[in-house]
Amino acid sequence: MNVPYTSAVGSLVVQECNPIHFSECDIIFSGLDSSVAGDVESAFLKADLAIFSNAKNHRMGGNIPLVVPTANADHLDAIVQQRQQLSLQRGFLVTNSNCSTSGLVVVLKALQDAFGPLSAVIVQTMQAISGAGYPGVSSLDILDNVIPYISGEEDKMEVETLKILGQVRSTTESQQHDLFEPLTETKVSATCNRVAVVDGHTECVSVKFARQPAPSVEEIQRVLTAYKCDAQTLGCFSAPLAPICVAQSPDRPQPRLDRDIHGGNAVTVGRIRPCPVLDVKFTLLVHNTVLGAAGSGILNAELAVAKGLVRPAQ
Amino acid sequence: MNVPYTSAVGSLVVQECNPIHFSECDIIFSGLDSSVAGDVESAFLKADLAIFSNAKNHRMGGNIPLVVPTANADHLDAIVQQRQQLSLQRGFLVTNSNCSTSGLVVVLKALQDAFGPLSAVIVQTMQAISGAGYPGVSSLDILDNVIPYISGEEDKMEVETLKILGQVRSTTESQQHDLFEPLTETKVSATCNRVAVVDGHTECVSVKFARQPAPSVEEIQRVLTAYKCDAQTLGCFSAPLAPICVAQSPDRPQPRLDRDIHGGNAVTVGRIRPCPVLDVKFTLLVHNTVLGAAGSGILNAELAVAKGLVRPAQ
Amino acid sequence: MNVPYTSAVGSLVVQECNPIHFSECDIIFSGLDSSVAGDVESAFLKADLAIFSNAKNHRMGGNIPLVVPTANADHLDAIVQQRQQLSLQRGFLVTNSNCSTSGLVVVLKALQDAFGPLSAVIVQTMQAISGAGYPGVSSLDILDNVIPYISGEEDKMEVETLKILGQVRSTTESQQHDLFEPLTETKVSATCNRVAVVDGHTECVSVKFARQPAPSVEEIQRVLTAYKCDAQTLGCFSAPLAPICVAQSPDRPQPRLDRDIHGGNAVTVGRIRPCPVLDVKFTLLVHNTVLGAAGSGILNAELAVAKGLVRPAQ
Amino acid sequence: MNVPYTSAVGSLVVQECNPIHFSECDIIFSGLDSSVAGDVESAFLKADLAIFSNAKNHRMGGNIPLVVPTANADHLDAIVQQRQQLSLQRGFLVTNSNCSTSGLVVVLKALQDAFGPLSAVIVQTMQAISGAGYPGVSSLDILDNVIPYISGEEDKMEVETLKILGQVRSTTESQQHDLFEPLTETKVSATCNRVAVVDGHTECVSVKFARQPAPSVEEIQRVLTAYKCDAQTLGCFSAPLAPICVAQSPDRPQPRLDRDIHGGNAVTVGRIRPCPVLDVKFTLLVHNTVLGAAGSGILNAELAVAKGLVRPAQ
Structure with a gap:
């Protein structure tokens, strides 16, 4: 169903895609095209920001949770280990699937x-x-x-199916391996x-x-x-x-x-x-544009909040 | 591509679907709906007419060739045995597939x-x-x-795939069995x-x-x-x-x-x-409407003629 | 947007289309096919029921308001004269347009x-x-x-456009003419x-x-x-x-x-x-299925209620 | 209906769009995009080449015939005057319509x-x-x-309709005016x-x-x-x-x-x-892609040949 933008949407300010402008955001959603998402999201993550991405670039990354919210929400818990590995305080990067x-x-x-x-x-x-x-x-x-x-x-x-249906490794294991163990x-x-x-x-x-x-x-x-x-x-x-x-x-x-x-x-x-x-x-x-895209990102964010994994920006 | 009927088509006479009116036809094509094709084709076959049918009714019949012309044209040769079994002189019934x-x-x-x-x-x-x-x-x-x-x-x-890819039984075998031996x-x-x-x-x-x-x-x-x-x-x-x-x-x-x-x-x-x-x-x-339907029927008929299996109506 | 029926809809009782079963209804919506709507709606009207119809049958009737709710809601006021002409207490028939x-x-x-x-x-x-x-x-x-x-x-x-954009006749005039004066x-x-x-x-x-x-x-x-x-x-x-x-x-x-x-x-x-x-x-x-059909019927009903034209069933 | 390219089409040589390479062509068809057709066709015309164009750029030109072959083939006769005005021996430019x-x-x-x-x-x-x-x-x-x-x-x-349905001016008139007199x-x-x-x-x-x-x-x-x-x-x-x-x-x-x-x-x-x-x-x-485009160009060319308006390249 298509409806006109509300004035709330119309009055949103569009900023350059630079972490500086987003430091006050508790949560950031990335719907960037894959031609730019990789670098931008890496920069945002390095800036200790909390990102939920729909882009394909980081999905198969060894310490990146790939989460379909109604399938493997438990993979979100790996945010804790991700922060440790990347020395982040509140930042993280969670992707949703194709x-x-x-x-x-x-x-x-x-x-x-x-x-x-x-x-x-x-x-x-x-x-x-x-x-x-x-x-x-x-x-x-x-x-x-x-x-x-x-x-x-x-x-x-x-490839994504095997990662999503697989396990999160224990902290001990994941020091030598990827955080996620895909089905074999x-x-x-x-x-x-x-x-x-x-x-x-x-x-x-x-x-x-x-x-x-x-x-x-x-x-x-x-x-x-x-x-x-x-x-x-x-x-x-x-x-x-x-x-x-x-x-x-x-x-x-x-x-x-x-x-x-x-x-x-x-x-x-x-x-x-x-x-x-x-x-x-x-x-x-x-x-495909709800659970298959933005809907997953939003529900992943709601889950992360509910699980206490999101830390407010100061 | 859609083109208007030619006058040759427009001047064709439509007859009641009764074998009596078709005795002069060397070959008959049946594109009847399956709700009536079964009985009509049986009556035509009994009247010793040569029928190529697109209907599903007789496809799995034990002595009925089911032929996709570019796949199993050799099944047409079973027309000879079909005539023997059904005591026909020139009639036969060949079906094409779904x-x-x-x-x-x-x-x-x-x-x-x-x-x-x-x-x-x-x-x-x-x-x-x-x-x-x-x-x-x-x-x-x-x-x-x-x-x-x-x-x-x-x-x-x-079901049809297994019959079409199967064998025609030898004359000896087929006295006790179906003419066609589907893949198992x-x-x-x-x-x-x-x-x-x-x-x-x-x-x-x-x-x-x-x-x-x-x-x-x-x-x-x-x-x-x-x-x-x-x-x-x-x-x-x-x-x-x-x-x-x-x-x-x-x-x-x-x-x-x-x-x-x-x-x-x-x-x-x-x-x-x-x-x-x-x-x-x-x-x-x-x-689907050429090789998958009428085109198969026509090519089956051309094959039967080329193989000498069609006998002209007197 | 398509959504599943709620259980409230699923538990509705379907009755024969006879006025007897509808006497307790304050308002009746008719979405009948035109092949039967004419007679059924006439019978319901005769039974002093209040009907909003989407069918074409009575639209051009001389004492039937034809109302697109956001265009000619004033035509609903002719319900009063319609009741007089047809000797009804609380019944009426209002149609919406094509x-x-x-x-x-x-x-x-x-x-x-x-x-x-x-x-x-x-x-x-x-x-x-x-x-x-x-x-x-x-x-x-x-x-x-x-x-x-x-x-x-x-x-x-x-034809409907001219009726809808036309006038309701005054009570005096409408004793000799149709209630509605279409544009000429x-x-x-x-x-x-x-x-x-x-x-x-x-x-x-x-x-x-x-x-x-x-x-x-x-x-x-x-x-x-x-x-x-x-x-x-x-x-x-x-x-x-x-x-x-x-x-x-x-x-x-x-x-x-x-x-x-x-x-x-x-x-x-x-x-x-x-x-x-x-x-x-x-x-x-x-x-076409909202303002062009059911939506008009519902909004016409809401307008009739707001204008005090609907009398509750006893 | 879509069919694969024949080898005759596949072996055609593609040349740069420069008049030099086309001097041996009796007739040239232009199906160029309007972003480049204007200049290219002008250069070809100046090089005394015979062009039938599907592009919009020159259609409304004062000495350019705009011809739908089954409507105003008589406008092709203005090729003679076009050559005079532009001092061409065998070249011309004819366009077909939108x-x-x-x-x-x-x-x-x-x-x-x-x-x-x-x-x-x-x-x-x-x-x-x-x-x-x-x-x-x-x-x-x-x-x-x-x-x-x-x-x-x-x-x-x-605009095109009025030009196509209009007249070709006489030689005397057209010395002061456009060759074509649109309907007014x-x-x-x-x-x-x-x-x-x-x-x-x-x-x-x-x-x-x-x-x-x-x-x-x-x-x-x-x-x-x-x-x-x-x-x-x-x-x-x-x-x-x-x-x-x-x-x-x-x-x-x-x-x-x-x-x-x-x-x-x-x-x-x-x-x-x-x-x-x-x-x-x-x-x-x-x-739209036959009479509305390439088909018009081809039929215009056939008409020009039949009318003796095309002079072979030497």
């Missing part, structure tokens, strides 16, 4: 928590044009068409497509569980429906009523109908059924 | 011929609205949207979606070969590029210049740009690359 | 109030698919296409098209004023910006902050960006400029 | 030839995205949307919109005739159907079978169904009916 990764990991996390490790995940996406920014995708490329390729996207999905036993294969949808990424997923026999469709439905996240427990303002909504109708989720559920911070899952090749397959939908 | 099956099997056949059996195939489709007929898909269901479900389509893809060692998992495209089904495919190590991406490219079909050898009028076109650009195939190549009877394949879960993955495109 | 009429008349009313009668109006619409209901427009008719015709729509726009000196020419937009009708309008010289572009901008409606004065809950929003950017209004302004009950006008043939031309946008 | 102008003037020319001058024309367009080039329109601007503005387009339609008594008002269509501009037109009473709908249908153009008489290869096709069905023309008629060089007209404000209104469709 838009298509975000929806996937919420569901995989729920499955992994309940049924143990996954051995394989095959995911194929149908992504909205808003994911490419503005002007982004040319209308001549997408009207009456599909683009079967999004540069760099498949790599991001495959789960293989992820992603195929990313662009389709003529304004908002909302649809993803068709097949999974294989390490545990055999695999859980039944009914067990999976029950587990996904019951899944809760820290943002709910901690009473975060933007927490979705449920992180995962399980659609009952066989033709759901659909991007235009389901993307706005719970303010865009819920993932909708449907068509859970056996996969003749792996164990189980299903289709999920995530709002 | 539209989304057609593109898949051409590529899988080329791989199977070159590298031996496949052990697993995972395919996810993004299908055009023309596949649902007219009025078919409501615009409110597809504008700014994806429908992640097409009733019955996934079953058809999974290949597992196929299909997920079917509808997207806002007028014509052209895009399919993302991952395959695992029985043979290990699996062939390389380069070997596969070479084999797909070199693939030839009977329709070419026999000089059929509608034979594509190549049954499979291998796209070089990483963002191809695209439905609007590639669906009309070689008159719509070629399948375009691109993005051939390793799959972290199975062996290899790629994306293919098939024109 | 969706494409609704946006047009709000702007024309503002112009007419400020500058006197219009002599000519040429309007051409680009209408959203939601205006045709569900399943409504086939996707094959609208993807990569325009349908330059909507059955009956142009007549409705031309204004000529309206409408051309209606369907385009690939989900919600929001865009209308390109040229007008000629009876008064010459015509008002300037600046005068018109000022008048449209300053336009107020009864729903605001009376403090109706659904009243838009402004009935008309004048867009400043030359490429506005746009349906996806502007349709939801003020909850869908405002009309956005842009591109006000001289017309080389008539006097002035501009482009307007109306949310 | 894409949206092209469809309009063919129909207006047929009406003007048959019924005399028009006093007013109001036209509103729904233009395809291909008219904006590549990448052109952002998908975020056109999916589920209409853009009610195309920079400069309305001016071009209003016809007022044209254009409103241009962009819609989600790949190819094909749809235009809703209302016209008023100087002659009163105006011709009837039947007379207009007859005249448009019977309209012939020089390209047909002279046997040009690309001449459409008919320059104007009159659609009978009330919901035509439609861009996807009608744009390719007669190879894209015909204009389809439908919905001819009385206009309550002017005299008559109708809807037309033109293929």
Whole structure:
């Protein structure tokens, strides 16, 4: 839904992207383009500022939490170790994931928590044009068409998923290693497509569980429906009523109908059924500009505040 | 491309769908809706007429060839045994496949011929609205949207693929069994979606070969590029210049740009690359109303004529 | 924006469409299809019920107010005379206009109030698919296409506009005539098209004023910006902050960006400029399922309550 | 319809845009962007080369023919006077019109030839995205949307129409004046919109005739159907079978169904009916990249050859 800017937004002052101008900010959100985000965010972090970034540049950094708020909020706790390693007082850098990764990991996390490790995940996406920014995708490329390729996207999905679903290392371990220990036993294969949808990424997923026999469709439905996240427990303002909504109708989720559920911070899952090749397959939908982008950043910030990890600027 | 009917089409006489009116036809094409195709085609077959059908009703029949002309033209030879079993002189019934099956099997056949059996195939489709007929898909269901479900389509893809890629039984065997022996060692998992495209089904495919190590991406490219079909050898009028076109650009195939190549009877394949879960993955495109429907029927008929399987009406 | 039904909606009881079941309702909203609305609404009216209808059947009836709430709320006052003529105690029937009429008349009313009668109006619409209901427009008719015709729509726009912009007759006059006196000196020419937009009708309008010289572009901008409606004065809950929003950017209004302004009950006008043939031309946008349908019905009801025209069921 | 480049196209040599490299060309087609077309074409013309341009830069030049081949092929004859004025032996510069102008003037020319001058024309367009080039329109601007503005387009339609429908001055007159005498008594008002269509501009037109009473709908249908153009008489290869096709069905023309008629060089007209404000209104469709662009250039060249106006390079 598009609404005009309020005068509050209209009267905001735009400043040069220099840490000097931001020293009074308790929290800083970075939605910078990746062509500049790397250096700017590094400078802000060095200036002891607290940053939540949507950019891809630092996501895979060894001491940078990569957090989808309804999947791995516990990774935020590594802010403490990050500060130690970087000798910061109140600064930190937390990133959120790629838009298509975000929806996937919420569901995989729920499955992994309940049924143990996954051995394989095959995911194929149908992504909205808003994911490419503005002007982004040319209308001549997408009207009456599909683009079967999004540069760099498949790599991001495959790598980010393993980090998000992995563990935070203990303080002892993390002195010699990265703070985060990605999954090694789960293989992820992603195929990313662009389709003529304004908002909302649809993803068709097949999974294989390490545990055999695999859980039944009914067990999976029950587990996904019951899944809760820290943002709910901690009473975060933007927490979705449920992180995962399980659609009952066989033709759901659909991007235009389901993307706005719970303010865009819920993932909708449907068509859970056996996969003749792996164990189980299903289709999920995530709002790529809410949970898949700014919404994650905001909810991550709310979580960090609730967990007492944010220290006010003096 | 849409063009007005010519006067030749405009002056065609429409007859009641009764075998009596069709006895002078050497070949009959059935594009009937499945709600009536079953009975009508059975009656026509009993009347010793030669039918090429696009309907789904008889596809899985034990003595009915299910033929994608650029994949398994050799199944047409079973017309001889079909006539024996049904005591027909010149009549027969040949069906072509579901539209989304057609593109898949051409590529899988080329791989199977070159590298031996496949052990697993995972395919996810993004299908055009023309596949649902007219009025078919409501615009409110597809504008700014994806429908992640097409009733019955996934079953058809999974079952038809195994029959088409299977063998025709020898005359001796087929007295006790179906004429066709479907693959049993290949597992196929299909997920079917509808997207806002007028014509052209895009399919993302991952395959695992029985043979290990699996062939390389380069070997596969070479084999797909070199693939030839009977329709070419026999000089059929509608034979594509190549049954499979291998796209070089990483963002191809695209439905609007590639669906009309070689008159719509070629399948375009691109993005051939390793799959972290199975062996290899790629994306293919098939024109759903040409090779996926009427085009298959016509090319099947041309093949049957070229093979001497059609006997003129007296 | 699509959201799931709340349980309050889910627990509503569906009754047969018979006045007997509705006698306790203070207000009844009719969103019936025109194939049945005529008879059902007549029966409800005869049963002394208070009806706000979105159906076209009774709109042009001689004693039926046809009301776009932000344009001609004064026509609601004719409920008093309607009751007298039909010998009703508390019942009445008020209709709202065709969706494409609704946006047009709000702007024309503002112009007419400020500058006197219009002599000519040429309007051409680009209408959203939601205006045709569900399943409504086939996707094959609208993807990569325009349908330059909507059955009956142009007549409705031309006739309804004249009634809405006309006068309520005095009690004396209306004993021999219809309650409503449509404009006779204004000529309206409408051309209606369907385009690939989900919600929001865009209308390109040229007008000629009876008064010459015509008002300037600046005068018109000022008048449209300053336009107020009864729903605001009376403090109706659904009243838009402004009935008309004048867009400043030359490429506005746009349906996806502007349709939801003020909850869908405002009309956005842009591109006000001289017309080389008539006097002035501009482009307007109306949310066809809010002000153009249910939103008008609800706001009409709020207005009727505020004006003391609704009598509670006993 | 999209088809791969043939090897003939692939082996063409690309040269710097300097007249030196083009001296052996009998005919040169300019499809340059307007940011460079002005200077390049001037240099080519000065070098005595024969140019057919699709660029807007020189269209309104006093001695430059602006020609829609099926509307005002007689303006090509002014090449003779152009050469005299510019002291050229074989060079000339002919432009074709804006894409949206092209469809309009063919129909207006047929009406003007048959019924005399028009006093007013109001036209509103729904233009395809291909008219904006590549990448052109952002998908975020056109999916589920209409853009009610195309920079400069309305001016071009209003001005070009008057030049194309005007006269070539006699040699005597044109020594003091421009070669072309635009219409002065016809007022044209254009409103241009962009819609989600790949190819094909749809235009809703209302016209008023100087002659009163105006011709009837039947007379207009007859005249448009019977309209012939020089390209047909002279046997040009690309001449459409008919320059104007009159659609009978009330919901035509439609861009996807009608744009390719007669190879894209015909204009389809439908919905001819009385206009309550002017005299008559109708809807037309033109293929914006064929008759509205390259197709005009090619047919203009064929006409110039057929008329003996092209002199071979030595």
